[in-house]
Amino acid sequence: xxxxxxxxxxxxxxxxxxxxxxxxxxxxxxxxxxxxxxxxxxxxxxxxxxxxxxxxxxxxxxxxxxxxxxxxxxxxxxxxxxxxxxxxxxxxxxxxxxxxxxxxxxxxxxxxxxxxxxxxxxxxxxxxxxxxxxxxxxxxxxxxxxxxxxxxxxxxxxxxxxxxxxxxxxxxxxxxxxxxxxxxxxxxxxxxxxxxxxxxxxxxxxxxxxxxxxxxxxxxxxxxxxxxxxxxxxxxxxxxxxxxxxxxxxxxxxxxxxxxxxxxxxxxxxxxxxxxxxxxxxxxxxxxxxxxxxxxxxxxxxxxxxxxxxxxxxxxxxxxxxxxxxxxxxxxxxxxxxxxxxxxxxxxxxxxxxxxxxxxxxxxxxxxxxxxxxxxxxxxxxxxxxxxxxx
Amino acid sequence: xxxxxxxxxxxxxxxxxxxxxxxxxxxxxxxxxxxxxxxxxxxxxxxxxxxxxxxxxxxxxxxxxxxxxxxxxxxxxxxxxxxxxxxxxxxxxxxxxxxxxxxxxxxxxxxxxxxxxxxxxxxxxxxxxxxxxxxxxxxxxxxxxxxxxxxxxxxxxxxxxxxxxxxxxxxxxxxxxxxxxxxxxxxxxxxxxx
Numbered sequence: 101x102x103x104x105x106x107x108x109x110x111x112x113x114x115x116x117x118x119x120x121x122x123x124x125x126x127x128x129x130x131x132x133x134x135x136x137x138x139x140x141x142x143x144x145x146x147x148x149x150x151x152x153x154x155x156x157x158x159x160x161x162x163x164x165x166x167x168x169x170x171x172x173x174x175x176x177x178x179x180x181x182x183x184x185x186x187x188x189x190x191x192x193x194x195x196x197x198x199x200x201x202x203x204x205x206x207x208x209x210x211x212x213x214x215x216x217x218x219x220x221x222x223x224x225x226x227x228x229x230x231x232x233x234x235x236x237x238x239x240x241x242x243x244x245x246x247x248x249x250x251x252x253x254x255x256x257x258x259x260x261x262x263x264x265x266x267x268x269x270x271x272x273x274x275x276x277x278x279x280x281x282x283x284x285x286x287x288x289x290x291x292x293x294x295x296x297x298x299x300x301x302x303x304x305x306x307x308x309x310x311x312x313x314x315x316x317x318x319x320x321x322x323x324x325x326x327x328x329x330x331x332x333x334x335x336x337x338x339x340x341x342x343x344x345x346x347x348x349x350x351x352x353x354x355x356x357x358x359x360x361x362x363x364x365x366x367x368x369x370x371x372x373x374x375x376x377x378x379x380x381x382x383x384x385x386x387x388x389x390x391x392x393x394x395x396x397x398x399x400x401x402x403x404x405x406x407x408x409x410x411x412x413x414x415x416x417x418x419x420x421x422x423x424x425x426x427x428x429x430x431x432x433x434x435x436x437x438x439x440x441x442x443x444x445x446x447x448x449x450x451x452x453x454x455x456x457x458x459x460x461x462x463x464x465x466x467x468x469x470x471x472x473x474x475x476x477x478x479x480x481x482x483x484x485x486x487x488x489x490x491x
Numbered sequence: 492x493x494x495x496x497x498x499x500x501x502x503x504x505x506x507x508x509x510x511x512x513x514x515x516x517x518x519x520x521x522x523x524x525x526x527x528x529x530x531x532x533x534x535x536x537x538x539x540x541x542x543x544x545x546x547x548x549x550x551x552x553x554x555x556x557x558x559x560x561x562x563x564x565x566x567x568x569x570x571x572x573x574x575x576x577x578x579x580x581x582x583x584x585x586x587x588x589x590x591x592x593x594x595x596x597x598x599x600x601x602x603x604x605x606x607x608x609x610x611x612x613x614x615x616x617x618x619x620x621x622x623x624x625x626x627x628x629x630x631x632x633x634x635x636x637x638x639x640x641x642x643x644x645x646x647x648x649x650x651x652x653x654x655x656x657x658x659x660x661x662x663x664x665x666x667x668x669x670x671x672x673x674x675x676x677x678x679x680x681x682x683x684x685x
Contacts (some may be wrong), residue, residue: 141550142551143549144591148586149586151582151585152586154586172560173560236558
């Protein structure tokens, strides 16, 4: 098999791990491909490099392919999310000013109670609170909005503003934003620089939120099915490797290299092990499964996940929800996932849609190989998203 | 006569900003405004009601401009990255040159093209200069490390500079690595042993 080099764009984040590991641990090579990993300075760059053919595949925020399908944002080239790269992995944090006010009121920073955190924050708000997120179309923005809507923050003046992740700590320190939702390691970087404290893991709001996807141009998926299959298999194997507890230390070392994240392995380790230092007071908090690359069919692109995002985007941007959800479901390619992964080790669910938020305990489900357990996917307020009931 | 185009250039570096503005002004009678990276970037840009916004593709604050494409107020003009039709080729050339452009809806390709051609040429030049500068810096840095590595070898083994260099080169060849990498490993190791 002749090795083919595939250019792939990514943002330097912990959840780019499956792509970086696929290349560094030889999983790509085993499939006869080499990944030419191109680090991007911004999410718009990642999207544009993919849309205009500078790269063949990309690490992309899960709502971006949905937004593109709905004609929202600058570029609308048809793009397919062929697999989910990571589930969860964000943190919500506050700057020093809010942290001090919360502490004055005796808030304990439990890093778990979503409604409690909202209540405490609503009590200390003075004027509109500005939250930084990495991109307008991001799970970060969706999780924050969901949190606002269903808690006491719904009555509080809040604003969401785009701030590039590496500048989040700086923006907090400068007072441009009061709080943030960002992917690791940038939350921990803010803590270590003394500019803020962590309030909640994103997982506490939605316990199985698709965070990043592997995206390719839809026409490329059609013209290069063999390359796509090799890429998907390499990335899937990398996810499986990352799920082994023993692999995490090595993964943190690899990711920390100058060519990738260029931060200390200890910072990366926090996310991979789910052990956080949440403030300058060295308070430690643990989160099981803070970021998931493999377990619970994490990489399966559920069409219902796309529908959830489209439903929310459609309401916000004045689009017809039903049509938006149908368009979105078309770009989360569970069909390609089944087609390309069937011959490998991946087990996959019998269905391509689920009632998002309905799995309360790890549940064994009907699957191709009969050994698949889905992990809880609840929303903090217990709501269940039924696309049919919403349309 | 058609009204002037308003072009906003997002650029921190003063010299680069001037170079870009000068080039754009020679391309036509345009109103060119330079804005440095700052918080609230999107709102400050909207205040100028630009026809075209130009920003370095490597600028991380670019994501803040994405909010421009969502402008939905009745007085705001939607801005899109130009992608469709004839502009498609221009977009690709722009990305290769390292510039992203946001263009107001409905601006005709005939008016856009000369501006973009100029911007693309100018950004390409800037990119080339930056690459050369980075190359020069790297070469200087490697040179420094190489000199230190030679010095270490000369002292440790009591050999001449030529012999020290020959030893580094032989080691590099035997290990299939660059001389600069071997030198760097030696310097790092010696710092650890100190």
